[in-house]
Amino acid sequence: MSSTTPPLTRASVVEAHERIKPYIHLTPTLTNTTLSDLASTPQSKDALRGTPWEGQEPAKPRIKLFFKCENFQRIGAFKVRGAFHAVGRLSEGERAKGVVTHSSGNHAQALALAAKTFSIPAHIIMPTISTPSKIAGTRSQGAHIHFSGSTSEEREAVVQKVIRETGATFVPPYDHPNIILGQGTLALELQEQTERLIEGDKRLSVEVGKGGLDAVIAPCGGGGMLSGVATALSGTGIKVFGAEPSFEGADDAKRGVEAGKRIERVKTLTIADGLRTPLGELTWSVISDKEKVHNLYSVTEKNIKDAMRLVLERMKCFVEPSAVVGLATILYNEDFRRLVEKEGGEEGWNIGVAFSGGNTTVEAISKIFAAPEERAERAEGVVGKDGERVAENVAG
Amino acid sequence: MSSTTPPLTRASVVEAHERIKPYIHLTPTLTNTTLSDLASTPQSKDALRGTPWEGQEPAKPRIKLFFKCENFQRIGAFKVRGAFHAVGRLSEGERAKGVVTHSSGNHAQALALAAKTFSIPAHIIMPTISTPSKIAGTRSQGAHIHFSGSTSEEREAVVQKVIRETGATFVPPYDHPNIILGQGTLALELQEQTERLIEGDKRLSVEVGKGGLDAVIAPCGGGGMLSGVATALSGTGIKVFGAEPSFEGADDAKRGVEAGKRIERVKTLTIADGLRTPLGELTWSVISDKEKVHNLYSVTEKNIKDAMRLVLERMKCFVEPSAVVGLATILYNEDFRRLVEKEGGEEGWNIGVAFSGGNTTVEAISKIFAAPEERAERAEGVVGKDGERVAENVAG
Secondary structure: OOOOOOOOOHHHHHHHHHHHHHHOOOOOEEOOHHHHHHHOOOOOHHHHOOOOOOOOOOOOOOEEEEEEEHHHOHHHEOHHHHHHHHHHOOOHHHHHOOEEEEOOOHHHHHHHHHHHHOOOOEEEEEEOOOOHHHHHHHHHOOOEEEEEOOOHHHHHHHHHHHHHHHOOEEOOOOOOHHHHHHHHHHHHHHHHHHHHHHHHHHHOOOOOOOOOOOEEEEEOOOOHHHHHHHHHHOOOOOEEEEEEEOHHHOOHHHHHHHHOOOOOEEOOOOOOHHHOOOOOHHHHHHHOOOOOOOEEEEEOHHHHHHHHHHHHHOOOEOOOHHHHHHHHHHHHOHHHHHHHHHHHOOOOEEEEEEEOEOOOOHHHHHHHHHOOHHHHHHOOOOOOOOOOOOOOEEOO | OOOOOOOOOHHHHHHHHHHHHHHOOOOOEEOOHHHHHHHOOOOOHHHHOOOOOOOOOOOOOOEEEEEEEHHHOHHHEOHHHHHHHHHHOOOHHHHHHOEEEEOOOHHHHHHHHHHHHOOOOEEEEEEOOOOHHHHHHHHHOOOEEEEEOOOHHHHHHHHHHHHHHHOOEEOOOOOOHHHHHHHHHHHHHHHHHHHHHHHHHHHOOOOOOOOOOOEEEEEOOOOHHHHHHHHHHOOOOOEEEEEEEOHHHOOHHHHHHHHOOOOOEEOOOOOOHHHOOOOOHHHHHHHOOOOOOOEEEEEOHHHHHHHHHHHHHHHOEOOOHHHHHHHHHHHHOHHHHHHHHHHHOOOOEEEEEEEOEOOOOHHHHHHHHHOOHHHHHHOOOOOOOOOOOOOOEEOO
């Protein structure tokens, strides 16, 4: 992308927000009494059986939840924020030559939409083995599809070829300042919407604690959203946490931070298919900074399924599994719950929860919930949201 | 209920709204470009094959949709509106003796919540064969459960017994002015929210047509919501339409109005399980009045499934099948589409769509979408949302 990129500061996120506002939805921040009550109820000792917390007294955190619903965002996910910011910051000359990326998911669709909006070409590199529905979906956004093999080397070769031939600018899915700053804009909205909701409660004489958020938790795959949220909230006093699936080593960010070294390769088929990617260099630098991301937590496939059922059946929000990993942490990770009990005390914590998106299908949900627990843990029944085979994921 | 009940007028709905506002959620009215575009696209001739419209030129209506999302309402359905209105209008003396109803669904939960809020007893008559989860759910709201047989006579006997013993007031699920006026309040909000949304579009220089709604479509089971909406919008010039499933004669209101005589018994296992009930005497009197309800339409089980998939996967709203019968009519009923094409003309119509609720489960949705089309039409695979057997439904 353009060689002049803004620094990773809250001010840059505010600037990014001004730039992309006309193109994105102001998604709602919702509350839900049932879920806040559940989060504030100690888990049963039975629930802790067979976990690292077995035999301990369950934590008693007091929690009020504020859900930022990016499943209602354009293309059904937060990814349009980064894409519109990246395209919006290109010079006229750069823009004319178009943009290119490799992705078979939400980022490809988001970039295609941004390119269409600016009337410039979008080149999307997709593996030949992608499902026809996904190819058709991206093509219907007006993007040019280029096919590649499934390895990162084959993919990269096609990207370079497109750049040579067209002069298009590469827009990576997460590891770039413009993407990170774009994704971070959701945290500005979440912060302001939460304050307004609490202000409204005060007017209705509903008993409220503090006037704003104490913490925000965001899912972490490649780390674009989490880095953006951490950048946006840096210096506000609001603590930022990351959440990952633990299945088959998908908690690469957590393990990397614990070991003090980025994990560059991940091979997992967690049902949270948006979180199968390792961190990039830039997102690692933000997420491993304790001043920016307070801590990382992981949850099981069962935790994710249980949280997803609650969001679907109680909140009536249609979300993808990746979206609920933060909520699953709040509900079921005793380490996190202990922290809130300790730091929140009597007054408790107002926690913002970023729902990343809602791009899944009725069939994918049926499969996830039809799989018996052990099988879900082995994930054989849930190979990608559309049956696509997932090769080893490499940061990029 | 109390012998003094207000007349069925818009003014009474406005009064009901003031009364219940503190107890209900102001649910959002949402728009969705994809669905409005789909509604404005002529159906393919293939889609009309095998329907009454086969061989005709598909209609070309221009439609903008405004969805009133009562799936986000308390207890997950619009029913709390009527319940809070009914309980709120009781005298102190009446209230002290409690309320009683027969229902295994949303009305029972809504009444239990209203009673709990006013700290009065709620007696709920449920068939002995009700699923344990439903019994537990209603009990968890603090209601007293009384069991009865499955026929309306057995049910009625237990209701009378409870009234004799406690002096509780009977609150019927739909066929009472206080219920109808309460349910109608959603139309006031929908009307105002739509006007505000259009006003907002104007400020953003988005091209808009008229300043408000041209029509509202609501699902019709017992007719409480449809009667309420029609009462609320009476005299506004906004046309009101009802939508029903056609499966196994569930379109009793439509057939009754066409024949000029109320149909009193319905026996259907439509997947839209909230709409298996016939009209009551009072709802019939409103719905058969052409000045109030402009027309009624029906849709197939497949239409309902297709519309439900769109709402889940595109709008990301978790809804029950009954909720989408209005949208299914707009998308797939050519008679309705022709009417909009004709009456809306070049400018088109702004149509409000009432989503009744979202009380279903992942498993119920899996079943509905797993069933092959013919089987879905025969409905054997989808016996109630929780496997409960449904006896013949009689108005009451």
